[in-house]
Amino acid sequence: NAGVTQTPKFQVLKTGQSMTLQCAQDMNHEYMSWYRQDPGMGLRLIHYSVGAGITDQGEVPNGYNVSRSTTEDFPLRLLSAAPSQTSVYFCAIRRGRNTDTQYFGPGTRLTVL
């Protein structure tokens, strides 16, 4: 899993509930990002961070918040869950400033009823 841990592995929410998906790495990688994968589709970028205190939006940021207070952690917050957010969520890291390859965590399967 490229040294990336994600919790929980599975989660079921009711519409309107909030929750935080956790992503952690212990190798001091600066670059971290969140993707979602909907059935039959490739991954789409939600938010990313180039270092502690710096985050930016990706392709599908609506309904999600992120913060990066430490290098190790990059949590993804769902403010008010909707059925359209049912998906598999992947956290990714990029190993080093001068590299281009992203490595993914094991994913979190989220179902919103």
Next chain:
Amino acid sequence: AQTVTQSQPEMSVQEAETVTLSCTYDTSENNYYLFWYKQPPSRQMILVIRQEAYKQQNATENRFSVNFQKAAKSFSLKISDSQLGDTAMYFCAFMKQNQGAQKLVFGQGTRLTINP
């Protein structure tokens, strides 16, 4: 905006055969990277191979190789001597050469089944 297209939703071959997965992309960028990721039933996204657009030489990783045609914007993956463990979804992905942003753009995927 960049787009990535994988025109083969599903493919199936016999073990030990060679199979080629297609990928085309659309971009106005000159410097970028291309990747193939494998997603087995475990759901883990595993990097298979990467290609830098400025390199004319096609990347190879053991049984995996690519045919990168920059002018045609084509990036196919060839798997030689296919094995049962190659059964997975395969995603082609594009990324601009930009140290700030790190947006991977994925295709829709090709489901590859290796039959015994």
